[in-house]
Amino acid sequence: DQQVKQNSPSLSVQEGRISILNCDYTNSMFDYFLWYKKYPAEGPTFLISISSIKDKNEDGRFTVFLNKSAKHLSLHIVPSQPGDSAVYFCAAMEYGNKLVFGAGTILRVKS
Amino acid sequence: DGGITQSPKYLFRKEGQNVTLSCEQNLNHDAMYWYRQDPGQGLRLIYYSQIVNDFQKGDIAEGYSVSREKKESFPLTVTSAQKNPTAFYLCASSLAGGPRETQYFGPGTRLLVL
Numbered sequence: 729d730q731q732v733k734q735n736s737p738s739l740s741v742q743e744g745r746i747s748i749l750n751c752d753y754t755n756s757m758f759d760y761f762l763w764y765k766k767y768p769a770e771g772p773t774f775l776i777s778i779s780s781i782k783d784k785n786e787d788g789r790f791t792v793f794l795n796k797s798a799k800h801l802s803l804h805i806v807p808s809q810p811g812d813s814a815v816y817f818c819a820a821m822e823y824g825n826k827l828v829f830g831a832g833t834i835l836r837v838k839s
Numbered sequence: 840d841g842g843i844t845q846s847p848k849y850l851f852r853k854e855g856q857n858v859t860l861s862c863e864q865n866l867n868h869d870a871m872y873w874y875r876q877d878p879g880q881g882l883r884l885i886y887y888s889q890i891v892n893d894f895q896k897g898d899i900a901e902g903y904s905v906s907r908e909k910k911e912s913f914p915l916t917v918t919s920a921q922k923n924p925t926a927f928y929l930c931a932s933s934l935a936g937g938p939r940e941t942q943y944f945g946p947g948t949r950l951l952v953l
Contacts, residue, residue: 760939771929771944829881
């Protein structure tokens with residue numbers, strides 16, 4: 729049973745518009761969440777994280793929102809750029825434990 | 840130029856053969872990890888090590904073995920007992936293996952069965 733779910737396998741967005749990637753989780757003990765970005769033939773790279781004591785974390789064009797009651801988080805990219813085209817993985821951690829990854833969402837930003 | 844290197848990029852395995860995937864890091868990290876990625880699934884943890892000469896099983900350790908004789912190296916052996924080894928294998932490291940630490944990933948090795 730997948731504890732972290734990314735229900736959209738892919739997303740296509742026009743350059744300059746907002747990209748919204750969604751992630752749902754089932755384990756209420758998760759208290760730290762991360763987004764990783766992966767280009768083809770490369771390993772994932774850390775993008776942004778959020779602790780469960782916050783509901784928003786922003787870093788430049790990237791903002792992560794956390795809704796604990798809904799067990800949902802989302803990554804917003806504004807404005808989207810062609811270089812953002814990649815696979816985005818959501819990951820969650822229970823304190824002191826390992827990371828649990830979602831299946832990933834392929835983002836395509838069209839110019 | 841610090842980072843994680845994995846070799847080879849592609850690896851072919853014959854039936855009944857053991858193969859070893861290399862992972863080296865020069866980040867001076869204590870913790871290292873091996874993940875497996877299959878299509879439509881997230882990364883799943885195979886083994887991890889928080890210190891030299893010590894390692895723990897992850898969620899899908901069956902059919903795999905590891906060693907951690909040096910801080911910078913964490914090779915993964917895919918044994919003949921692993922019945923479905925075709926996958927993309929990712930190695931990662933973090934500073935000390937503690938909570939909230941960012942894991943840094945290598946470029947991966949794709950293993951194919953002949």
